[in-house]
Amino acid sequence: MKSILSFSLNGAPVEVLVKTTDTLLDVLRESLGYTGAKRGCDAGDCGACTVIVDGLAIRACLAIALTMSGKEVVTIEGLGKQGDLHPLQKAFHQHGAHQCGFCTSGMIVSAKTLLDKIPNPSQDEIVEYMSGNICRCGTYVEVAEAIQAVSGGKE
Amino acid sequence: MENVGYFAPSDVGQALELLAEQGSKATVLAGGTDLVPAINYYSLWPENLIFIGALGLDYIKEEGGKLLIGSGATWTQILEDPLVAEKAPALAQAARQGGSVATRNAGTVGGNLANASPAADLTVILLALEAEVLLKSSAGKRTVALKDFFTGPGETVMNDDELLMEVQIPLPAGSAAFQKLGRRKAMTLSVVNAGVKLNLDGDTCSGACIALGAMAPTPLRCSAAEEMLVGKKLDAALIAECAAAAVAAGSPIDDQRASAWYRTKAGTAIVARALAQAAGIGG
Amino acid sequence: MTEYVGKPMPRYQGLGEVTGTATYVDDVQYPGMLYVKVLRSPVARGTVKGLDFSDTLKVPGVVGVLTADDIPGVNIYGVYGDQLVLNPQDLRYKGEPIAAVVGRDEDAAQAGVEAVKLDVEELTPVFDMFEAMKPDAPIVRPGTTSNLFEYDEQGTTTRIIKLGDVEAGLKEADHIVEGRYIEAIQDHAAMEPQVSVALIDDAGRLTIHTHSQCLNYHLAQLCPVFGLSQSKINYLGGRVGGGYGGKNEINCDHIAGLAALKFCAPVKYRLTRQEDLAYTGKRGAWVFDYKTGVMNDGRIVASHIKEYHDSGAYCGFSPYGTEKCGMFASGPYNIPNILIEANTIFTNRYPSISMRGYSVLNGQVAADVQMSRIAEKLGMDPWELRFINAWRDGDMGASRYVVDGVGALEAMKRAAGMAGIELPDKLLQMSSRSR
The missing domain is CATH 3.30.390.50 (CO dehydrogenase flavoprotein, C-terminal domain)
Known part of the structure; x- marks a missing residue:
């Protein structure tokens, strides 16, 4: 069964035909071509598909797309773009907080929701909040540095 | 999975009717954190999904000497709710240790119970707090003590037409x-x-x-x-x-x-x- | 040039990564793209008795199946040319690809796989290297008589690396310390699961979008499978979502390419995280038996090491890994008498492949745990034991290489400093430049 799903994507209204079992990640990546959110595990474990729904970070791979009806979805593509980077994107780039880059969009999206909630997080708060985003290259130290740099840092 | 039906009832009555109609053909979807991986990995080929996220079951309140938590309340809500912090802080403590921020924003207390994993975190503290669950069907309602709720891994006493509505924690919740x-x-x-x-x-x-x-x-x-x-x-x-x-x-x-x-x-x-x-x- | 040395530089291509516009293989899509799911062996060892796709072909959305018969070239790939792209017969490990189903989407392909009537006669598998070396063990490679890799045409199964006279050294030693070290398999678990996209391009070439870590190397393996010359394959790589050695192995490119050739359409074949964890190459298991002769003053005079490497069901990278591991298994220490005896053993596990610091680390971990055990036995500070024996310029390693520009002592001093450990002056005064 296919249904029409309407929601807001990065501030613009979207209508798309989806299957019941399509996840938000399927729809973003394969129906709409927004491939910034990555498919790392399809089970909510890795964090590479993290997106923002009504202000909260969620796993796009765990959300049945139709449940997004009427919601406001923001992806990495909505945070900033080349020539007009979000401060976190700039900081991740400057601090080398990415290596293979596959976890990076999820990391930046999670970090955005952290700073929305706690504008000046401590190192412990960063580590706890970001613990759901896995990086296998081992950029965790630089990720925390980049977030500190944007938030102004707090000892 | 071309032909899976989708239903998003807007009130409890509608949801219960759908459950009564469809019985075992219905799969109830709440936060999706346990259910969706099963679909993604083809261990579950559902016939119909009934999404219960729009039923207003995400409340947390104190009433009649009990802390009442709607089954749709998320882990994040429990973790951040001032009433939980005051009346049952151990529940918030458990909520904080489950999953990640993003899964806690989606996963619900009802899902944690109904999924009936022997390792579920909220479940074990609710069991210690002598919680009961309120189950409703189109035929009526009943409350079941959590200690009598689970019958095996992934198995509970809930019938196909029943919806887990609410968790009730007797107060005071001790130490x-x-x-x-x-x-x-x-x-x-x-x-x-x-x-x-x-x-x-x-x-x-x-x-x-x-x-x-x-x-x-x-x-x-x-x-x-x-x-x-x-x-x-x-x-x-x-x-x-x-x-x-x-x-x-x-x-x-x-x-x-x-x-x-x-x-x-x-x-x-x-x-x-x-x-x-x-x-x-x-x- | 020097203005850049020692200074952090923003990553090349990094802007694409932070904005989400970098294109990884799974981000590539084409109109009308088909999807592949693979039928895998349900058993660790068995024989295919029946393979019936009649129900599969009735599944809505299934376009067709791909079997070994569809391979235009040879059904062989791998570093040692011993692995089958699709195995229709003698199954050697759980998860080995038997055939593929191609569908309009992944759900259809998966339903097609589940509809295959597969009849497999299960045989007793062997998972333990020492069991596999017994004379009556199940034979992993049909048509052979032993589970040991043969390094030459004379049938040599034990690789020997020899320096000095280990028997004499052990006799001379004040103490003999023995230890067995067992190392389990390890998965790369790169964030990007294995995936490939293949199609016939506008020049009529087979184009493959790959995350290969070694393009030319893989191209050389793929050409004979497709029966195509290199000029007929456009192998597009460059963007790897984490590899760590795991993308030195072909898991998807061969099957995606074959499907694109057979069905004349763009094809995507991607593994789920579960498939990637369960069925792709690992850093293989190793077991080491160390027998070390040491003098009262801490000087190591002899090291006899037996090395056993679990290759899994095919060679993977293992025979080479076994040799490389052996060369370094005595550690970064000056030992005049060394004997290393190394074996590569087949079991019914997934083929073992390269991973970060491939095979060298395995031996060195064992060597250094053995050093700690020796220090304990002598009642000596383990730092001191390592400092006494660490390589200096001009020392000789197990395979007779003379080491130069050594930094072991300096690295240990720095590590101690970072860990807040104060080393005694007599150790701090030592240098890798002289003994």
Whole structure:
């Protein structure tokens, strides 16, 4: 069964035909071509598909797309773009907080929701909040540095 | 999965009618954190999904001497709710240790119970808090004590036409604590977890509930261990003895997360820590 | 040039990564793209008795199946040319690809796989290297008589690396310390699961979008499978979502390419995280038996090491890994008498492949745990034991290489400093430049 799903994507209204079992990640990546959110595990474990729904970070791979009806979805593509980077994107780039880059969009999206909630997080708060985003290259130290740099840092 | 139906009822009555109509053909979808991976990995080919996220079941309130939590309340809501922090802080403590920020923003308390994993974190503390669940169907409603709710891994007493509406925690919720051991600190299922509730009369224990997770096919209440504490003053020796008795009630298995041997050893320590924390004994 | 040395530089292509516009293989899509799911062996060892796709072909959305018969070239790939792209017969490990189903989407392909009537006669597998070396063990490679890799045409199964006279050295030693070290398999678990996209491009070439870590190397393996020359394959790589050695192995490119050739359409074949964890190459298991002769003053005079490497069901990278591991298994220490005896053993596990610091680390971990055990036995500070024996310029390694520009002592001093450990002056005064 296919249904029409309407929601807001990065501030613009979207209508798309989806299957019941399509996840938000399927729809973003394969129906709409927004491939910034990555498919790392399809089970909510890795964090590479993290997106923002009504202000909260969620796993796009765990959300049945139709449940997004009427919601406001923001992806990495909505945070900033080349020539007009979000401060976190700039900081991740400057601090080398990415290596293979596959976890990076999820990391930046999670970090955005952290700073929305706690504008000046401590190192412990960063580590706890970001613990759901896995990086296998081992950029965790630089990720925390980049977030500190944007938030102004707090000892 | 071309032909899976989707229903998003906007009130409870509609949802119950759909469940009555469809019976075993309906799969109830809440936060999706357990259900969707099963679909993504083809271990579940559902016929129809009924999404219950629009039923207004995400409340947390105090009423009639009970803390009432709608089944749609998320882990994040529980973790951040001032009423939970005041009346049942151990529940918030458990919520904080489950999953990640993003999964806590989606996953619900009802889902954690209905999924009936023997290792579920909220479940084990709710079991210790002597919670009951309110089940509704188009034919009526009933409340079931959590200790009678689980019948096996992934199995509960719920009928196909019933919806888990609400969790009810009797107040006051005593002095309670939750402890968990996972393979890492975050984003991990419990190797073993424990919830305890003590009613303390000065420093004497007048009642105890001990619940243990990942140690048996269902989350477990350990009544023999509980009885050991009643009328006694808790100290390190009694706690150690009681923890051993609690774990003896389990029947742990070897799996990819831990061996039965390890679960027994670690479980004893986890129960002891929870007891010490609830009793306010240092260390 | 020097203005850049020692200074952090923003990553090349990094802007695409932070904005989400970097294109990884799974981000590539084409109109009308088909999807592949693979039928895998349900058993660790068995024989295919029946393979019936009649129900599969009735599944809505299934376009067709791909079997070994569809391979235009040879059904062989791998570093040692011993692995089958699709195995229709003698199954050697759980998860080995038997055939593929191609569908309009992944759900259809998966339903097609589940509809295959597969009849397999299960045989007793062997998972333990020492069991596999017994004379009556199940034979992993049909048509052979032993589970040991043969390094030459004379049938040599034990690789020997020899320096000095280990028997004499052990006799001379004041103490003999023995230890067995067992190392389990390890998965790369790169964030990007294995995936490939293949199609016939506008020049008529087979184009493959790959995350290969070694393009030319893989191209050389793929050409004979497709029966195409290199000029007929446009192998597009460059963007790897984490590899760590795991993308030195072909898991998807061969099957995606074959499907694109057969069905004349763009094809995507991607593994789920579960498939990636369960069925792709690992850093293999190793077991080491160390027998070390040491003098009262801490000087190591002899090291006899037996090395056993679990290759899994095919060679993977293992025979080479076994040799490389052996060369370094005595550690970064000056030992005049060394004997290393190394074996590569087949079991019914997934083929073992490269991973970060491939095979060298395995031996060195064992060597250094053995050093700690020796220090304990002598009642000596383990730092001191390592400092006494660490390589200096001009020392000789097990395979007779003379080491130069050594930094072991300097690295240990720095590590101690970072860990807040104060080393005694007599150690701090030592240098890798002289003994």
